[in-house]
Amino acid sequence: MTEQKEKKLEDIKKEADEKKCPVQKSLYFIEEFLAGPMCGKCFPCSFGSYEARIRLKRVAGGTAADADLASIKRITSNMIEASMCKKGKDTARFILDNIDSKEFTEHLSGVCSSNECMEYMKYIIVPEKCTMCGICSDVCKDTAIIGEKRKSYLSGYLPFEIIQKRCTKCGECIKVCPTGAIIMVSSKENVEQLAVSK
Numbered sequence: 001m002t003e004q005k006e007k008k009l010e011d012i013k014k015e016a017d018e019k020k021c022p023v024q025k026s027l028y029f030i031e032e033f034l035a036g037p038m039c040g041k042c043f044p045c046s047f048g049s050y051e052a053r054i055r056l057k058r059v060a061g062g063t064a065a066d067a068d069l070a071s072i073k074r075i076t077s078n079m080i081e082a083s084m085c086k087k088g089k090d091t092a093r094f095i096l097d098n099i100d101s102k103e104f105t106e107h108l109s110g111v112c113s114s115n116e117c118m119e120y121m122k123y124i125i126v127p128e129k130c131t132m133c134g135i136c137s138d139v140c141k142d143t144a145i146i147g148e149k150r151k152s153y154l155s156g157y158l159p160f161e162i163i164q165k166r167c168t169k170c171g172e173c174i175k176v177c178p179t180g181a182i183i184m185v186s187s188k189e190n191v192e193q194l195a196v197s198k
Helices: 002-017 022-035 043-061 066-082 086-099 102-109 135-139 172-176 187-197
Strands: 121-125 182-186
Touching: 002 022, 002 086, 022 043, 022 086, 022 102, 043 066, 043 086, 043 102, 066 086, 066 102, 135 172, 172 182
Parallel strands: none
Antiparallel strands: 121 182
16 A cells, blocks of 8 residues: 555655746645545645645745745655655645746746746737637637638627636647637736736
8 A cells, every 4th residue: 555655755756856847836736645544644745735835835826935935945844854754745845846846936026037937927919910710719618719700791790809807728629720829928928918918
């Protein structure tokens, strides 16, 4: 039974390493660890893992502060020191190894350079490339894309745009756009571009 769990931890590490973003790697690892190999017998590991997950979700969701990173470092250091088994120590070590990367700390300034934390990303329509075919609007299950399809006998259309509050970033619109007019950009980059254009 122990061998199975140990193997599972190795599988979790392998799957987590497939992700590019160190925050997503860490979050995936801790969630899978909590769902499987963690036995919950020692306080530092069980309490620390749940608390680390809360903080990592904040980082991935764009609501974290410096204090959250400091807490994750403290929690994982305590887990390495006080966890009773290798699984808890290895989990904490995996997170601690990722947290020191430049990409991890960039999240506090609103940037996920790997484009894997969707809270840091936005889908936008580039007006110059849009032919107003409306295919994107037809496939959007969230009704997040508004605008008017081009008709040969009319002029003065309402251009297509994505309502960010409705968009769940499923990516279906990007797949169907025949001209590549829909792109994914960093939320921060988009805000900075808007500020420059004003």
